[in-house]
Amino acid sequence: MSLDDPRRQDLIGWGRTVHRSAEVRRPAVDGDGLVDTVLAAPKITVRGAGRSYGDAALPGAGIVVDMTSCRRIVSFDQGSGVLVVEAGALLKDIIDQTFPLGWKLPVVPGTERITVGGAVASDVHGKNHPGAGSFGNHVLWLELLRSDGQVTELSAGKDADGFWATIGGMGLTGIILRAAIQLQRVDTGxxxxxxxxxxxxxxxxxxxxxxxxxxxxxxxxxxxxxxxxxxxxxxxxxxxxxxxxxxSTLDLPNGVAPYPELRVSGTRQRxxxxxxxxxxxxxxxxxxxxxxxxxxxxxxxxxxxxxxxxxxxxxxxxxxxxxxxxxxxxxxxxxxxxxxxxxxxxxxxxxxxxxxxxxxxxxxxxxxxxxxxxxxxxxxxxxxxxxxxxxxxxxxxxxxxxxxxxxxxxxxxxxxxxxxxVIPLMYPRMWTWRSTQQRLDPVGRWTSGLAERLELLS
Missing domain, CATH: 3.40.462 (Vanillyl-alcohol Oxidase; Chain A, domain 3)
Structure with a gap:
């Protein structure tokens, strides 16, 4: 499948404090387009829905690969609650389709309008963290496109260091292509x-x-x-x-449906x-x-x-x-x-x-x-x-x-x-992360404004 024509765009973080202009590519996961793009670009910033407040999804150098066109739900097992989904899918897309079937994401942050890849890369947390943990606790495996063009599957049992370096790794270990997520049963909305x-x-x-x-x-x-x-x-x-x-259904007043009616809200940026x-x-x-x-x-x-x-x-x-x-x-x-x-x-x-x-x-x-x-x-x-x-x-x-x-x-x-x-003081295992990041990114291709500003990769 071919790429969209590359074009230069002005990008901002959700907080609107940082503005960057960059060449943006929107490839599909299937086919050779994404791999060809990766191998041709010396520096790449991976971007999802752009809901990071600052510069985590804004470029430092090089091009931007926007993953929001890769948003298919690949499979969903209604018996086990295991969902396989492309990284560009919004949490909202997942909730819209699985909620009426009696399943929900165990962890959601303050917005549904982030991508699965962003949720993994940021290891987002919700208001139930003491019991449910963060998003990464519910990822069973993920597919990662490395900077050398190879696709590898990572899990807690298969290259655990690479898996955990990617969860919370701010998109600096590679491009997350797909992820398998364990959903949780829900009785009502x-x-x-x-x-x-x-x-x-x-x-x-x-x-x-x-x-x-x-x-x-x-x-x-x-x-x-x-x-x-x-x-x-x-x-x-x-x-x-x-x-x-x-x-539970027993808690609801008479006449109240188990799931509230889905309301479509606008996403136009003000x-x-x-x-x-x-x-x-x-x-x-x-x-x-x-x-x-x-x-x-x-x-x-x-x-x-x-x-x-x-x-x-x-x-x-x-x-x-x-x-x-x-x-x-x-x-x-x-x-x-x-x-x-x-x-x-x-x-x-x-x-x-x-x-x-x-x-x-x-x-x-x-x-x-x-x-x-x-x-x-x-x-x-x-x-x-x-x-x-x-x-x-x-x-x-x-x-x-x-x-x-x-x-x-x-x-x-x-x-x-x-x-x-102060970042190395705040994240004392950064040295371990850097070692794994360099193994997954042997050519030093991944970057971002955040990575450059905080010297995460140096």
């Missing part, structure tokens, strides 16, 4: 939500710690907290803690608002106060599963609200005993006039064997900041040092600002 409003940082942490213990025993239990980063004194870090667990947009210190303060004061502690609410777990799909215009310079999301993880670092980071931002537009906290359990996989046992806090506030590259260096000093790490899939010097 609904969840039961318990909501608790907390009055202090300490109360928020206590509530999330209690939920983490329950999550460890139940892979279907989800938890997330919104933190008020604008509060002062004891109010800093107060929040809203949501717990979700599966609703234009960035001019200048600074509408996100400012004043609007953040007002929105934070309103959100906390208007929320109430309520138990046993029935909510639809998909919008509850994937709120970003209802906020396609969110990055546009931050204006022309876009949005930086700084997401980091720290061990369970170092929850004080979370408050220190919020205090640093408040002191420097950088109250986050959004701050969400989740529990993390044990990660995968992937050396560059993000999750570690403990906490992860994601902070949305207007990029225009980060006047210098070193604005968040003190936060980097706080996180690294606690044995924590930043999420590479969302990064656009971290100091490259």
């Amino acid at each position: 609904w969840l039961i939500r318990n909501r608790r409003r907390t009055g202090s940082f300490e109360e928020t942490i206590e509530a999330m710690q209690s939920l983490a213990e329950q999550q460890e025993l139940d892979p279907d239990r989800h938890a997330v907290a919104w933190l008020d980063g604008h509060g002062h004194g004891t109010a800093l870090g107060r929040g809203i803690v949501d717990e979700f667990y599966s609703a 234009q960035s608002l001019p200048g600074p947009g509408v996100v400012s210190r004043t609007t953040i303060a007002a929105a934070s106060a309103a959100r906390w004061h208007l929320s109430r502690s309520v138990n046993s609410q029935i909510v639809a599963l998909r919008p509850a777990l994937c709120p970003l799909d209802r906020a396609e215009g969110w990055p546009a609200a931050f204006g022309r310079r876009g949005l930086v999301q700084y997401q980091f993880a720290v061990p369970p005993e170092d929850f004080g670092v979370l408050r220190e980071v919020l205090e640093f931002l408040a002191t420097h006039g950088m109250t986050p537009a959004l701050a969400t906290l989740k529990n993390l359990g044990f990660g995968t064997a992937g050396p560059l996989s993000f999750p570690i046992p403990g906490w992860t806090l994601a902070l949305d900041l207007p990029a225009r506030w980060l006047h210098r590259p070193d604005t968040l260096r003190p936060v980097d040092k706080l996180v690294a000093g606690a044995g924590g790490r930043v999420y590479l899939a969302k990064d656009s600002v971290t100091d490259p010097e």
Whole structure:
């Protein structure tokens, strides 16, 4: 099958902070076109749906191979729940087809609009990580196109080092062609939500710690907290803690169908608002106060599963609200005993006039064997900041040092600002990963803006 005519395109990350122009190719998995493209290009960045906030799917040098045309569901065994799918398929494509059959993906991040290849390369996690782990825990095997044109099958039992270097490997070990994923049975498309409003940082942490213990025993239990980063004194870090667990057919009111009606939502990218947009210190303060004061502690609410777990799909215009310079999301993880670092980071931002537009906290359990996989046992806090506030590259260096000093790490899939010097401290198994990456990429073909900026391959 032939390639689309190569053409130069302007590409951006989802946060709209980084723009790159590159020659983009959209090959098909079958046939010789993809292999020919790989062998002809000295440097290649692999790109999926482009939902990474920063430069993980943007080129440093060379061409871009866009995998979104390779999106077939190859096979699905309704008895075992094993799905074989091409890497360019969106999680949404999978959910649309398997959900009505009583199967679901065990792990979804805050959006369904990422590709399978991106989910594997980022080893994405959901709100149920303590029990379910991350996406890579449910990958049975994958096919990888190496830089020498060879296709190899990887699994935990067949070249385990290569398999785990690819899971969380940020697309730098090769092009993921197909993956086999173990799905999970589901009775309904609904969840039961318990909501608790907390009055202090300490109360928020206590509530999330209690939920983490329950999550460890139940892979279907989800938890997330919104933190008020604008509060002062004891109010800093107060929040809203949501717990979700599966609703059975017996939990549903009379007349409610087991699966909510599928609603088709638009995916059109909104234009960035001019200048600074509408996100400012004043609007953040007002929105934070309103959100906390208007929320109430309520138990046993029935909510639809998909919008509850994937709120970003209802906020396609969110990055546009931050204006022309876009949005930086700084997401980091720290061990369970170092929850004080979370408050220190919020205090640093408040002191420097950088109250986050959004701050969400989740529990993390044990990660995968992937050396560059993000999750570690403990906490992860994601902070949305207007990029225009980060006047210098070193604005968040003190936060980097706080996180690294606690044995924590930043999420590479969302990064656009971290100091490259702290990355080896945050990812101490990077040296092991580099050795495997060089074996899988013998000609040094794979790259990305992220890899070059953070010196991941040097």
